Amino acid sequence: MTSPRHRRAGMVRSHTATEGNGTLALGRLDDAALLIADPHRPRTGLTAHAQRVMDLCQPGVLSVSEVAYHLQLPGAVVKVIVSRLINSGHLTARAPFVPAGHYSEDVLLEVLRALQKL
Amino acid sequence: MHSKSFDHYVPVTAQPIKIVVLGPFAVGKTTFVSTVSEIQPMHTEERMTHAGQLIDNLDDLRGKTTTTVAMDFGRLTLSQNIVLYLFGAPGQPRFRSMVRSLMEGALGGLVLLDTRRIAESFDAIDQLEDAALPYTVAVNTFDSAPCYREEDLRDSLDIPAHRPLVTLDARHLSSAKQGLISLVNHILDRSRMEHAR
Numbered sequence: 001m002t003s004p005r006h007r008r009a010g011m012v013r014s015h016t017a018t019e020g021n022g023t024l025a026l027g028r029l030d031d032a033a034l035l036i037a038d039p040h041r042p043r044t045g046l047t048a049h050a051q052r053v054m055d056l057c058q059p060g061v062l063s064v065s066e067v068a069y070h071l072q073l074p075g076a077v078v079k080v081i082v083s084r085l086i087n088s089g090h091l092t093a094r095a096p097f098v099p100a101g102h103y104s105e106d107v108l109l110e111v112l113r114a115l116q117k118l
Numbered sequence: 119m120h121s122k123s124f125d126h127y128v129p130v131t132a133q134p135i136k137i138v139v140l141g142p143f144a145v146g147k148t149t150f151v152s153t154v155s156e157i158q159p160m161h162t163e164e165r166m167t168h169a170g171q172l173i174d175n176l177d178d179l180r181g182k183t184t185t186t187v188a189m190d191f192g193r194l195t196l197s198q199n200i201v202l203y204l205f206g207a208p209g210q211p212r213f214r215s216m217v218r219s220l221m222e223g224a225l226g227g228l229v230l231l232d233t234r235r236i237a238e239s240f241d242a243i244d245q246l247e248d249a250a251l252p253y254t255v256a257v258n259t260f261d262s263a264p265c266y267r268e269e270d271l272r273d274s275l276d277i278p279a280h281r282p283l284v285t286l287d288a289r290h291l292s293s294a295k296q297g298l299i300s301l302v303n304h305i306l307d308r309s310r311m312e313h314a315r
Contacts, residue, residue, distance in 0.1 A: 030223040031191075032136040032203040034128065060127025063134060063203060065191050069160045096136040096203070096223045099309045107200065108306045111135065114196035115299050118291060 029079045029086075031065045034094040041090045049073070049081050054090060064093075128193070132201040137298065138220050138251075139190075139206040140242035141230035146258040146288040147206035148190045150230060153294045154204060155192025189216070202298075211241055218249065226301045227253035230288070233263045236274055243275070252305045254282040256297040 037057040046054065052071055056062065062070075068078040085091040097107055128134075139147050152159045190206035205224075207217050221227065227246045231239040239255070246253040255277060266274075268283060277283055282300045287293040 028222065030134075030136070031205065031220065032134045032223065034132065034134050034201070036130070061130055061132065062127055063193070065160070065203070065205075066193070069191070094132075094134060096134045096225070097200075098223060098225060099305060104309055105306065107133070107135075108302055108309065111196060111200055111202070112299065112302050112306065114200065115295050115302065118295050 029064060029083055029093060030096055031063070031075065032096045033064050034061050035064065035067065035082065036061055036092045036094065038090055038092070041088070043090070046085075046090075047081075049077075050085055050090075053078070053081055053085060057091060128195055128201045129198045131198050132195070133199060134201050134203055136203045136205065136220075136224045137301065138217070138224050138227045139204055139230065140208075140217065140227055140245065141258075142232070142235065142238035142242070143208060145230040145232050145235075145239070147208075147230055150228075150258070150288040150294055150297075151190040151192040151204050151206045153288060153291050154194055154298070156195060157193045160191040161188060189220075214245065217245055221245070221249045221251055224251060226305050227251050228297050228301055229253055229255045230258045231255055231275075232260060233257060233266055233271075234260070236271075239275075252301065252308055254284060254297060254301040254304055256300075257283070257285045258288045259285060 035057050037054060039058060043051060043054055049071070053067060056067055056070055064078060064082060065075065067082065068075045071078065073081075082091060082093070086093055097104075099108065139150055141147055148159070148161070188208070190204075192204045192206075194202040194204070196202055205220050207213060207220055227242075229239055229242045229246065243253070243255065255275065257271065271277070272279070272283060275283075282304045284296055284300045286297050
């Protein structure tokens with residue numbers, strides 16, 4: 001396992017963080033997708049970076065971009081790690097809302113009201 | 119800016135929505151995102167590598183193989199159900215691929231405009247048009263910038279009457295939020311029109 005000092009110094013190359021696999025396991029993971037951790041999923045066997053993602057996501061919900069920022073990793077690298085954690089059931093992702101159908105009007109009105117109240 | 123600590127999480131029930139803020143260098147994207155964001159705005163620098171250059175030109179490795187792209191990122195929890203993510207990105211053509219990927223899944227876009235450099239916002243408008251994403255054009259007022267009548271601005275930008283054009287001051291929340299309100303109103307109108315059809 002890499003020492004935290006090396007990680008901070010940026011000595012872990014991107015292909016190491018992603019275990020040499022740059023292919024996204026999922027079709028597309030949005031920068032604004034919210035990540036929800038499953039606290040019951042055993043974390044044995046996860047890589048150091050995957051453990052750090054889980055540490056960050058366990059206490060609450062954050063977006064992919066926030067995870068990348070807090071872990072100081074490039075967005076593309078975080079997406080690979082997160083995609084793998086989604087496939088293994090450790091995380092679920094909630095994609096951003098885009099208007100479709102009647103339901104969207106309620107959401108848009110709620111957004112509007114909240115903005116007006118600011 | 120309101121409460122500023124990153125370490126609070128968003129509500130478990132929240133649905134994210136994403137709005138992109140586009141415009142040329144120094145038009146006020148960072149200011150806009152900072153004003154609206156509830157968290158310390160995050161300024162990320164994504165390195166875009168040009169793999170070809172590594173192979174083609176090994177003599178010139180010093181800092182030339184990567185281009186740094188600055189992106190601003192902020193968050194605003196609107197309710198227990200909705201959290202808004204704002205992504206500020208440069209509108210220049212060379213950042214197109216990054217902007218394109220940001221626009222996917224976005225609710226809409228806000229194009230910031232400086233009346234001293236109107237033409238520099240054209241690229242951002244083109245990109246939103248190409249992506250068929252709803253957007254609002256917002257003139258960010260600068261003290262030294264000339265004021266034009268709305269119809270003149272519409273003329274020079276070729277913005278049709280149904281497309282919202284607002285004037286705001288990115289430094290103040292009460293003003294900055296008008297850009298977002300205008301955009302959401304526009305999306306609402308569009309969605310109602312589609313249903314009426």
